[in-house]
Amino acid sequence: MQAIEARGLEKAFGPVQALRRVTLEVPAGESLVVFGPNGAGKTTLIKILATLMRPSGGWVRLFGRDPQRDDDLRRLIGVVSHHSYLYAGLTALENLLFAARMYGLPDAGARVAELIDAVGLGPRRFDLVRTFSRGMLQRLTIARALVHNPPLLLLDEPYTGLDRHAAALFTDLLEQLRGDRTIVLTTHSIEQGLALADRIVILVDGAVAYESRDGLEDQHAVGQLYTEFVRTGAWVH
Amino acid sequence: MGALSAVRLLVWKDLTLELRTKEILTAMAVFALLSAVIFNFAFSPSPAQAVTLLPGMLWVTLAFAATLGLSRSFVLERDQQCLEALRLFPTDRSLIYLGKAAANLLFLLLVEALILPAMAVISGIALLPHLLPLALVMLLGSIGLVAVGTIFSAMSVNTRIREVLLPVLLFPIASPVLISGVKATAGILAGRPLVEVLPGVRILAVFDVMFVVLGYVIFEFLLEE
Amino acid sequence: MAVTTQERAVAAKAGPDRPATLIWLGLGLIVIGQFMALLYAPEEVTMGNAQRIFYVHVPSAWVGYLAFAVVFGASIGYLFTRRRSFDLAAYASTEIGVVFTTLAIISGSVWGRYAWGTWWTWDPRLTTTFMLWLIYVVSLMVRAYGGVGSQAARFAAVLGVIGFLDIPLIHLSVVWWRSLHPLPVVIRPEGFGSGLHPAMLQALLVNVAAFTVLYVALFSVRRRQMAAADALAELKNEDHRRAGTQWTVGTQEVS
Numbered sequence: 001m002q003a004i005e006a007r008g009l010e011k012a013f014g015p016v017q018a019l020r021r022v023t024l025e026v027p028a029g030e031s032l033v034v035f036g037p038n039g040a041g042k043t044t045l046i047k048i049l050a051t052l053m054r055p056s057g058g059w060v061r062l063f064g065r066d067p068q069r070d071d072d073l074r075r076l077i078g079v080v081s082h083h084s085y086l087y088a089g090l091t092a093l094e095n096l097l098f099a100a101r102m103y104g105l106p107d108a109g110a111r112v113a114e115l116i117d118a119v120g121l122g123p124r125r126f127d128l129v130r131t132f133s134r135g136m137l138q139r140l141t142i143a144r145a146l147v148h149n150p151p152l153l154l155l156d157e158p159y160t161g162l163d164r165h166a167a168a169l170f171t172d173l174l175e176q177l178r179g180d181r182t183i184v185l186t187t188h189s190i191e192q193g194l195a196l197a198d199r200i201v202i203l204v205d206g207a208v209a210y211e212s213r214d215g216l217e218d219q220h221a222v223g224q225l226y227t228e229f230v231r232t233g234a235w236v237h
Numbered sequence: 238m239g240a241l242s243a244v245r246l247l248v249w250k251d252l253t254l255e256l257r258t259k260e261i262l263t264a265m266a267v268f269a270l271l272s273a274v275i276f277n278f279a280f281s282p283s284p285a286q287a288v289t290l291l292p293g294m295l296w297v298t299l300a301f302a303a304t305l306g307l308s309r310s311f312v313l314e315r316d317q318q319c320l321e322a323l324r325l326f327p328t329d330r331s332l333i334y335l336g337k338a339a340a341n342l343l344f345l346l347l348v349e350a351l352i353l354p355a356m357a358v359i360s361g362i363a364l365l366p367h368l369l370p371l372a373l374v375m376l377l378g379s380i381g382l383v384a385v386g387t388i389f390s391a392m393s394v395n396t397r398i399r400e401v402l403l404p405v406l407l408f409p410i411a412s413p414v415l416i417s418g419v420k421a422t423a424g425i426l427a428g429r430p431l432v433e434v435l436p437g438v439r440i441l442a443v444f445d446v447m448f449v450v451l452g453y454v455i456f457e458f459l460l461e462e
Numbered sequence: 463m464a465v466t467t468q469e470r471a472v473a474a475k476a477g478p479d480r481p482a483t484l485i486w487l488g489l490g491l492i493v494i495g496q497f498m499a500l501l502y503a504p505e506e507v508t509m510g511n512a513q514r515i516f517y518v519h520v521p522s523a524w525v526g527y528l529a530f531a532v533v534f535g536a537s538i539g540y541l542f543t544r545r546r547s548f549d550l551a552a553y554a555s556t557e558i559g560v561v562f563t564t565l566a567i568i569s570g571s572v573w574g575r576y577a578w579g580t581w582w583t584w585d586p587r588l589t590t591t592f593m594l595w596l597i598y599v600v601s602l603m604v605r606a607y608g609g610v611g612s613q614a615a616r617f618a619a620v621l622g623v624i625g626f627l628d629i630p631l632i633h634l635s636v637v638w639w640r641s642l643h644p645l646p647v648v649i650r651p652e653g654f655g656s657g658l659h660p661a662m663l664q665a666l667l668v669n670v671a672a673f674t675v676l677y678v679a680l681f682s683v684r685r686r687q688m689a690a691a692d693a694l695a696e697l698k699n700e701d702h703r704r705a706g707t708q709w710t711v712g713t714q715e716v717s
Contacts, residue, residue, distance in 0.1 A: 385624065388620065388624065392604070392608075392617045392620065392621075395609055395613065396607050396608055396609050397607055397609070398607050402603070402604070402607065405600055405603065406600055406604070406621065409593055409596040409597050409600060409625075410597065410624060410625065410628050412593060412632055412635070413628070413631040413632050413634070413635035416635040416636065416638075416639050417635045417638065417639075420638065420639055420642060424642075433642075436638045437635075437638060440631060440634055440635050440638065443631065444631055447627065447631070448624070451623070451624065451627065455541070455620055455623060455624075458541040458542075458616075458619075458620070459616065459617075459620050461616075462612065462613070462616075
């Protein structure tokens with residue numbers, strides 16, 4: 001079954017067309033990376049996939065289900081945004097417990113304890129999130145996204161604001177999740193994106209400009225294609 | 238997970254956040270107290286006049302204090318896009334509205350519990366004999382203010398003129414609450430018969446039901462881009 | 463060549479040229495209506511000729527409320543479908559509604575000045591109309607300061623729904639409030655006494671019809687204007703995007 005099936009997705013914000021007839025298929029277990037410059041529509045795409053927005057045109061199905069009719073579908077989705085989704089005034093433990101309970105997990109306490117240790121934040125679990133560094137926030141954010149064990153993980157520019165070290169740790173974490181879960185990640189960093197991708201899509205001005213199918217280009221070639229495309233707005237093969 | 242549990246959890250979250258800093262409760266309470274004092278300086282009422290003035294003073298103070306609390310209510314969700322996170326939970330998204338409204342109501346009632354005796358003392362009016370009907374009117378009025386105020390708070394939090402937009406939205410729309418609340422309170426304090434005060438109480442009740450239901454229905458449409 | 467194509471595209475989005483007829487019809491009816499109001503309708507017993515302002519006041523107030531009902535309907539439509547046409551309809555009706563409501567309040571105030579010597583009385587109907595005016599104004603504020611594009615539209619729509627449902631409650635509360643403090647004079651906008659002279663009724667109805675037609679005409683014009691502005695903005699966006707070279711969009715297989 002396809003984890004994600006999207007056909008002809010369109011999204012308009014007033015006169016601005018953010019997505020133009022985007023069609024996408026992501027089989028379960030695949031790791032898809034979406035590249036694109038700013039304003040390409042990456043965040044809009046993720047938000048529609050995350051059920052946060054309805055498309056103005058086209059449709060999307062997640063695991064065969066319609067997100068507009070199915071509140072429960074959100075149980076299967078985990079989202080990592082470049083915002084942390086964390087309450088600065090709560091402790092790390094409280095943040096995770098809140099999320100776990102809102103997802104209706106039967107053994108919230110145990111699950112949260114396990115996760116907090118898994119991301120290495122055990123010793124800081126009673127500290128207010130306000131006191132956390134960016135790297136720690138990122139780890140807690142991912143823990144929160146995984147608390148309900150979602151088979152689909154959507155990440156919107158998660159590398160924003162991370163230094164090299166934190167980014168490497170983050171990539172490691174994602175590597176561990178790859179294969180078991182379906183991952184869709186947006187970024188404008190070719191290097192980090194390619195490390196995680198089974199397949200790539202390049203989004204420019206709201207439309208799919210390029211979609212790789214069999215195998216992957218090497219980083220240099222894709223990087224060149226990408227830069228050339230963004231610069232000229234035309235495909236030069 | 239049941240709707241009630243979800244709402245309880247949301248209220249727990251807001252309560253925990255607020256009780257840690259007590260920022261907003263303090264601001265509301267201090268503001269309400271100062272208002273009462275200023276009103277007394279401004280009008281210097283005699284004991285007889287005080288009874289006439291108290292209902293108006295009380296409700297104006299409450300309205301502004303409510304604005305303070307409501308305004309902050311969604312600010313703490315804005316910081317890290319937590320509102321988006323709330324919408325990602327599998328629970329009915331309209332429960333976010335109920336949870337916020339319930340928390341806002343709790344804070345407002347807490348402040349009212351403080352301000353009512355304070356005002357009684359400052360204006361030298363005996364409120365105790367009228368406590369029960371007064372409490373009912375204030376409860377109904379608070380629910381009304383919070384029902385529409387929570388919606389407008391969610392609306393104004395992302396605008397450039399947030400502090401101004403919320404009261405500007407709230408006061409015209411909540412005017413039935415303010416009008417009926419003041420007049421019902423005045424009637425109660427003056428010892429008017431129940432039948433005279435009842436129309437006001439009815440309007441408050443209808444307002445409450447109508448706008449809690451409307452808020453519940455419309456909230457999801459409000460949040461979605 | 464490109465200019466004409468664009469012009470055609472903008473015009474196509476805006477709609478056919480019907481409003482002109484409506485405007486002439488509306489203005490014509492108003493002339494007739496006011497003529498009737500000033501000359502045909504008999505002089506009112508208590509107030510004299512000053513009462514004739516009622517033929518402007520009542521129709522304006524009627525249109526103010528009608529426009530808000532349209533805002534209500536369009537707002538619901540927008541919240542459900544997010545179609546821009548609903549948003550534009552709500553916005554146009556808001557702008558025109560506030561104009562007519564302003565007229566209603568001013569004419570009501572002037573009437574009060576001549577009838578009872580004060581510029582403002584808290585007459586229930588006038589007060590409710592004033593509250594409606596306030597809600598209109600706040601609605602325009604929300605559109606102006608509501609933030610980027612579709613967010614303001616969303617917020618204004620929610621206010622349109624809430625405001626409309628609130629009006630009856632506002633009226634009830636004001637009526638109750640006034641019943642506790644009755645005014646010295648009995649105010650009934652239709653005129654004093656229980657009934658209207660048939661000629662007065664006719665004059666009133668013609669004016670109500672005239673104002674309504676004018677509302678529909680202005681609404682159409684304004685809505686078309688907004689749709690055209692929208693289409694222009696869209697085209698400008700396209701231009702910005704295409705600035706420079708040839709454009710091809712599509713997926714390509716890579717071997």
